[in-house]
Amino acid sequence: MMTQRPSPASAARRSEASRRAILTAAFELVQEVGYAKLSIEGIAARAGVGKQTIYRWWPSKGAVLLEAFLMLSEGEDGQPAALPDTGDLRADLTTVLRATVEELNDPRFDVPMRALATEVAHDPKLAADYAERLDRPLRMIKLERLRSAQRAGQLAEDLDLDVAVDMVWGPVLNRWLQRSGPLTIEYVDSVVTTALNGLRHRP
Amino acid sequence: MMTQRPSPASAARRSEASRRAILTAAFELVQEVGYAKLSIEGIAARAGVGKQTIYRWWPSKGAVLLEAFLMLSEGEDGQPAALPDTGDLRADLTTVLRATVEELNDPRFDVPMRALATEVAHDPKLAADYAERLDRPLRMIKLERLRSAQRAGQLAEDLDLDVAVDMVWGPVLNRWLQRSGPLTIEYVDSVVTTALNGLRHRP
Amino acid sequence: MMTQRPSPASAARRSEASRRAILTAAFELVQEVGYAKLSIEGIAARAGVGKQTIYRWWPSKGAVLLEAFLMLSEGEDGQPAALPDTGDLRADLTTVLRATVEELNDPRFDVPMRALATEVAHDPKLAADYAERLDRPLRMIKLERLRSAQRAGQLAEDLDLDVAVDMVWGPVLNRWLQRSGPLTIEYVDSVVTTALNGLRHRP
Amino acid sequence: MMTQRPSPASAARRSEASRRAILTAAFELVQEVGYAKLSIEGIAARAGVGKQTIYRWWPSKGAVLLEAFLMLSEGEDGQPAALPDTGDLRADLTTVLRATVEELNDPRFDVPMRALATEVAHDPKLAADYAERLDRPLRMIKLERLRSAQRAGQLAEDLDLDVAVDMVWGPVLNRWLQRSGPLTIEYVDSVVTTALNGLRHRP
DNA sequence: CGTTAACCGAGACGGTACGTCTCGTCTTGGG
DNA sequence: CCCAAGACGAGACGTACCGTCTCGGTTAACG
Numbered sequence: 114m115m116t117q118r119p120s121p122a123s124a125a126r127r128s129e130a131s132r133r134a135i136l137t138a139a140f141e142l143v144q145e146v147g148y149a150k151l152s153i154e155g156i157a158a159r160a161g162v163g164k165q166t167i168y169r170w171w172p173s174k175g176a177v178l179l180e181a182f183l184m185l186s187e188g189e190d191g192q193p194a195a196l197p198d199t200g201d202l203r204a205d206l207t208t209v210l211r212a213t214v215e216e217l218n219d220p221r222f223d224v225p226m227r228a229l230a231t232e233v234a235h236d237p238k239l240a241a242d243y244a245e246r247l248d249r250p251l252r253m254i255k256l257e258r259l260r261s262a263q264r265a266g267q268l269a270e271d272l273d274l275d276v277a278v279d280m281v282w283g284p285v286l287n288r289w290l291q292r293s294g295p296l297t298i299e300y301v302d303s304v305v306t307t308a309l310n311g312l313r314h315r316p
Numbered sequence: 317m318m319t320q321r322p323s324p325a326s327a328a329r330r331s332e333a334s335r336r337a338i339l340t341a342a343f344e345l346v347q348e349v350g351y352a353k354l355s356i357e358g359i360a361a362r363a364g365v366g367k368q369t370i371y372r373w374w375p376s377k378g379a380v381l382l383e384a385f386l387m388l389s390e391g392e393d394g395q396p397a398a399l400p401d402t403g404d405l406r407a408d409l410t411t412v413l414r415a416t417v418e419e420l421n422d423p424r425f426d427v428p429m430r431a432l433a434t435e436v437a438h439d440p441k442l443a444a445d446y447a448e449r450l451d452r453p454l455r456m457i458k459l460e461r462l463r464s465a466q467r468a469g470q471l472a473e474d475l476d477l478d479v480a481v482d483m484v485w486g487p488v489l490n491r492w493l494q495r496s497g498p499l500t501i502e503y504v505d506s507v508v509t510t511a512l513n514g515l516r517h518r519p
Numbered sequence: 520m521m522t523q524r525p526s527p528a529s530a531a532r533r534s535e536a537s538r539r540a541i542l543t544a545a546f547e548l549v550q551e552v553g554y555a556k557l558s559i560e561g562i563a564a565r566a567g568v569g570k571q572t573i574y575r576w577w578p579s580k581g582a583v584l585l586e587a588f589l590m591l592s593e594g595e596d597g598q599p600a601a602l603p604d605t606g607d608l609r610a611d612l613t614t615v616l617r618a619t620v621e622e623l624n625d626p627r628f629d630v631p632m633r634a635l636a637t638e639v640a641h642d643p644k645l646a647a648d649y650a651e652r653l654d655r656p657l658r659m660i661k662l663e664r665l666r667s668a669q670r671a672g673q674l675a676e677d678l679d680l681d682v683a684v685d686m687v688w689g690p691v692l693n694r695w696l697q698r699s700g701p702l703t704i705e706y707v708d709s710v711v712t713t714a715l716n717g718l719r720h721r722p
Numbered sequence: 723m724m725t726q727r728p729s730p731a732s733a734a735r736r737s738e739a740s741r742r743a744i745l746t747a748a749f750e751l752v753q754e755v756g757y758a759k760l761s762i763e764g765i766a767a768r769a770g771v772g773k774q775t776i777y778r779w780w781p782s783k784g785a786v787l788l789e790a791f792l793m794l795s796e797g798e799d800g801q802p803a804a805l806p807d808t809g810d811l812r813a814d815l816t817t818v819l820r821a822t823v824e825e826l827n828d829p830r831f832d833v834p835m836r837a838l839a840t841e842v843a844h845d846p847k848l849a850a851d852y853a854e855r856l857d858r859p860l861r862m863i864k865l866e867r868l869r870s871a872q873r874a875g876q877l878a879e880d881l882d883l884d885v886a887v888d889m890v891w892g893p894v895l896n897r898w899l900q901r902s903g904p905l906t907i908e909y910v911d912s913v914v915t916t917a918l919n920g921l922r923h924r925p
Numbered sequence: 926c927g928t929t930a931a932c933c934g935a936g937a938c939g940g941t942a943c944g945t946c947t948c949g950t951c952t953t954g955g956g
Numbered sequence: 957c958c959c960a961a962g963a964c965g966a967g968a969c970g971t972a973c974c975g976t977c978t979c980g981g982t983t984a985a986c987g
Contacts, residue, residue, distance in 0.1 A: 126953065126963055148438055154942055163965045168944065231434035233494060235351055240495040248496060259515075268515050275497075276487070276506045277515050284479070284486030290493065291436060292443040293451060294478070303479045311514025312462075312471050312480050329932050329984065357973055366934045371975065532937060532979060554844055560968055569939045574970065637840035639900060641757055646901040654902060665921075674921050681903075682893070682912045683921050690885070690892030696899065697842060698849040699857060700884070709885045717920025718868075718877050718886050735958050761947055772960040777949065 127170065134160035135167055136181040140225055143178065148228035175232030175239045182229060183246055196258040202267050205258065206281060206305045213282075214296040217289045230290055252278060280308045330373070337363035338370055339384040343428055346381065351431035378435030378442045385432060385450060399461040405470050408461065409484060409508045416485075417499040420492045433493055455481060483511045533576070540566035541573055542587040546631055549584065554634035581638030581645045588635060588653055602664040608673050611664065612687060612711045619688075620702040623695045636696055658684060686714045736779070743769035744776055745790040749834055752787065757837035784841030784848045791838060791856060805867040811876050814867065815890060815914045822891075823905040826898045839899055861887060889917045 138160035143151045153174060157164045171177045197205045216222045233240045259274045268277070284304050288294050341363035346354045356377060360367045374380045400408045419425045436443045462477045471480070487507050491497050544566035549557045559580060563570045577583045603611045622628045639646045665680045674683070690710050694700050747769035752760045762783060766773045780786045806814045825831045842849045868883045877886070893913050897903050 126961095128964070131964075152942055153944085157965090161965080163963095163967085164944080165946090165966090166964065169963075227437055230494065231437050234430055234434050237495060243494075244496060248494075269513070272510070272515060273506055276503070276510050279487035279491060279496075279507070280483065280510055280515065283488075283490040284482035286494075287486040287490040288482060291433065291451075291489070292440060293447060293482075300479070303476050304482070307475070307479050307483055307514075308511075309515050310472070311510075311516070312475060312483065312512050313514070329930090331933070334933075355973055356975085360934095364934080366932095366936080367975080368935090368977090369933065372932080532935095534938070537938075558968055559970085563939090567939080569937095569941095570970080571940090571972090572938065575937075633843055636900065637843050640836055640840050643901060649900075650902060654900075675919070678916070678921060679912055682909070682916050685893035685897060685902075685913070686889065686916055686921065689894075689896040690888035692900075693892040693896040694888060697839065697852075697857075697895075698846060699853060699888075706885070709882055710888070713881070713885050713889055713920075714917075715921050716878070717916075717922070718881060718889065718918050719920070737959070740959075762949085763947060766960090770960080772958095772962080773949080774951085774961095775959065778958085 128166075131160070131162050131166050132170070133184070135162055135177065136184050138162075139174075139177045140181040140185065143225045143228050144221060147224060148231070151228065173232070173236065173239065175229065175236055176242070178225065178229045178232060179239065179243055179247065182225070186247070195254050198258060198261055200265070202258075202262040203305055203309055206309075207302055210281065210285060210301045210305060211298055214285060214289070214298075214301050217285075218296055227290065255282070277308075281305065284308075331369075334363070334365050334369050335373070336387070338365055338380065339387050341365075342377075342380045343384040343388065346428045346431050347424060350427060351434070354431065376435070376439065376442065378432065378439055379445070381428065381432045381435060382442065382446055382450065385428070389450070398457050401461060401464055403468070405461075405465040406508055406512055409512075410505055413484065413488060413504045413508060414501055417488060417492070417501075417504050420488075421499055430493065458485070480511075484508065487511075534572075537566070537568050537572050538576070539590070541568055541583060542590045544568075545580075545583045546587040546591065549631045549634050550627060553630060554637070557634065579638070579642060579645065581635065581642055582648070584631065584635045584638060585645065585649055585653065588631070592653070601660050604664060604667055606671070608664075608668040609711055609715055612715075613708055616687065616691060616707045616711060617704060620691060620695070620704075620707050623691075624702055633696065661688070683714075687711065690714075737775075740769070740771050740775050741779070742793070744771055744786065745793050747771075748783075748786045749790040749794065752834045752837050753830060756833060757840070760837065782841070782845065782848065784838065784845055785851070787834065787838045787841060788848065788852055788856065791834070795856070804863050807867060807870055809874070811867075811871040812914055812918055815918075816911055819890065819894060819910045819914060820907055823894060823898070823907075823910055826894075827905055836899065864891070886917075890914065893917075 135156060139151070139156045142155055142159055146155070151174065153164060153167055156162075156177065157167055167177065171180070196209050199205055217226070229243070233243045255278045256274050259268065259277055262268050263270070263272065263274070281304065285296065285301065288300070289296055294300070338359060342354070342359045345358055345362055349358070354377065356367060356370055359365075359380065360370055370380065374383070399412055402408055420429070432446070436446045458481045459477050462471065462480055465471050466473070466475065466477070484507065488499065488504065491503070492499055497503070541562060545557070545562045548561055548565055552561070557580065559570055559573055562568075562580075562583065563573055573583065577586070602615055605611055623632070635649070639649045661684045662680050665674065665683055668674050669676070669678065669680070687710065691702065691707065694706070695702055700706070744765060748760070748765045751764055751768055755764070760783065762773060762776055765771075765786065766776055776786065780789070805818055808814055826835070838852070842852045864887045865883050868877065868886055871877050872879070872881065872883070890913065894905065894910065897909070898905055903909070
């Protein structure tokens with residue numbers, strides 16, 4: 114959808130300063146005023162940019178938001194190329210999921226994430242972009258951790274790891290987005306345990 | 317938040333015809349033009365109603381949508397007071413979940429549901445109402461089925477049934493709303509199996 | 520084009536206060552910022568009015584300007600129902616035309632009049648409205664004065680009075696609008712004399 | 723204000739091709755889309771020229787239009803160095819004025835002329851340029867014809883010929899620009915007759 | 926059994942934001 | 957240095973809705 118930045122020939126003469134100002138403004142504004150009051154007009158004003166500069170390079174508010182997230186996640190890079198792997202799968206998943214819900218419970222992230230999530234829910238094009246550029250890299254490292262556990266004989270051999278990822282993160286994300294209940298540590302721990310053991314009575 | 321309909325004393329002279337016209341118009345419109353272009357003005361025009369009549373009785377677009385769903389679910393009543401209980405939990409869950417994804421894959425329901433879901437995601441008040449009036453009744457009958465299985469010794473005795481419901485429906489709903497993948501029968505079956513058995517290697 | 524004001528049944532519920540605020544704002548703004556920078560947006564802001572309220576009732580900037588002139592000319596009414604008639608046609612025409620160029624030389628009137636005149640030049644619909652509502656009444660009283668002179672035997676019996684009006688005012692208005700020369704008293708006097716006597720050598 | 727073309731030293735490397743393309747595009751565009759929708763962007767695009775090339779050499783849209791007219795009038799040169807002079811002033815003026823209104827009634831000329839005339843009405847700098855470069859040459863040949871008539875004793879000896887020109891052309895141009903009435907042959911003839919004879923009763 | 930107060934449709938109102946268009950400036954890269 | 961190309965900040969355009977606010981015109985309960 115958007116041009117990869119380091120392509121000076123194709124996306125000729127685009128202003129990198131304006132691009133960053135727009136993404137930063139979008140991320141900050143959505144936190145401050147909420148998603149419902151987030152407007153292209155507001156982003157442009159805050160970024161000190163003409164509206165056309167936004168319309169020229171992004172097809173929708175959601176696309177701006179997505180790229181703002183990408184910029185952020187690239188900014189804080191270095192470590193999170195992999196999930197922790199202590200050998201204890203349950204402990205590692207619990208650690209990661211607790212960190213996730215901590216973020217989700219932090220308004221600094223909750224509001225923009227929620228905005229992005231609901232944009233994605235309504236815009237298939239954006240959803241594809243989101244899946245490709247934000248979700249997939251994260252899913253990869255989750256899959257990697259599960260693969261490691263599977264190799265160690267800790268998971269069923271015929272387990273579909275994609276489904277497994279959904280089993281762990283799906284309930285949490287769904288509860289978050291739908292506000293069907295509080296995202297507590299206890300809940301997270303219970304999800305991890307139940308996902309690993311299954312609902313059935315274990316002998 | 318909203319007046320319960322059968323309360324003739326409080327909501328004195330309210331026009332039932334207008335109410336139904338509004339709810340119907342809202343549901344139809346959201347299907348036809350999509351959520352992004354759904355407007356109070358549009359609903360009022362389609363329903364042949366003054367805008368004030370909508371603002372008088374509902375606090376938001378989402379509240380109208382929610383009540384439209386309630387009207388619908390009351391309309392098709394009779395059976396769905398309980399989940400099927402053949403004694404085979406896996407089969408019953410699979411049946412129900414397959415029916416759910418069939419609905420979710422049907423544009424007739426997908427669009428309005430998605431609209432409601434994202435409104436709920438942004439509006440805690442609406443979320444509470446949604447949980448109370450639409451989600452809870454459904455969750456109750458899910459819990460009832462699981463409780464029956466637990467009594468039959470098919471589920472772990474110390475299992476938190478609320479978490480269990482999330483383990484089954486959460487992954488599916490999350491995949492639906494985020495479009496993180498297609499909602500196929502195979503996926504549903506795999507979710508049920510994995511939820512019941514757990515991720516771990518079973519001896 | 521525009522509803523005559525005193526028609527409360529047809530132009531239902533129109534706000535007279537907003538109407539006057541818009542017309543006043545338009546007239547003032549065009550003086551202050553000039554025609555080129557006159558914007559509907561600016562008029563609305565100055566009048567404390569939504570843009571839609573202007574678009575609802577007027578088809579163009581020029582129509583607003585025209586009605587502003589009408590409001591003004593109605594406001595200063597009372598006397599100018601007729602041109603002076605002392606019996607001396609040349610003196611009377613000179614008096615009136617001198618007053619006209621004085622107005623045309625006054626920036627307070629020059630700028631808005633020029634704006635209206637050029638709008639009229641580009642918009643035939645507006646031109647018709649202008650002719651009907653602003654120009655015709657004025658032309659009537661000019662014709663009346665000439666008719667009086669004709670009756671007194673001061674003008675040729677077969678003279679086309681419409682052309683006669685153009686002969687007197689046309690040169691002045693054209694010189695004003697095209698800035699083809701300064702509008703001095705001498706010029707005006709010369710026009711009146713020449714129009715009355717004709718170019719030919721008089722015996 | 724504008725560089726006179728034949729000055730190869732001052733306007734060093736200016737592209738004559740671009741200049742002609744711009745003037746042609748401007749003239750054509752104003753006919754096709756009308757004055758209101760004429761834009762520098764549009765002219766540049768149509769001429770296959772960068773916007774800067776227009777801004778570099780002309781101070782305003784009107785200046786482009788003016789020069790476009792000049793180019794045209796130079797193009798059709800050869801004859802119009804003088805008005806016809808058959809000795810019959812009335813006949814000659816009628817001939818010329820009929821030709822003028824024919825042009826004014828032709829949309830091919832009406833629209834661009836009107837555009838230029840109203841630009842001139844709002845821009846004194848342009849008005850000066852217009853008077854100097856387009857209007858004056860034409861006025862000169864009109865004056866020449868009147869001077870000839872004056873020498874022949876057909877006009878009053880003390881007649882101000884500048885006023886006389888206004889008396890003949892002013893009414894017509896004003897009626898044209900303000901659309902205060904149709905420009906018919908009858909009207910033109912009547913103007914010429916009335917201008918020559920004057921309004922007064924002739925003995 | 927009229928009064929009257931609330932609801933109703935309609936839609937004008939002051940606003941905000943939309944997405945587009947054009948302005949006039951600036952920058953890039955190629956004669 | 958000119959030129960085509962076109963990104964940029966700026967801001968007006970005309971439209972769509974927002975949520976509030978009269979208007980009359982029903983319409984049901986109360987007095």
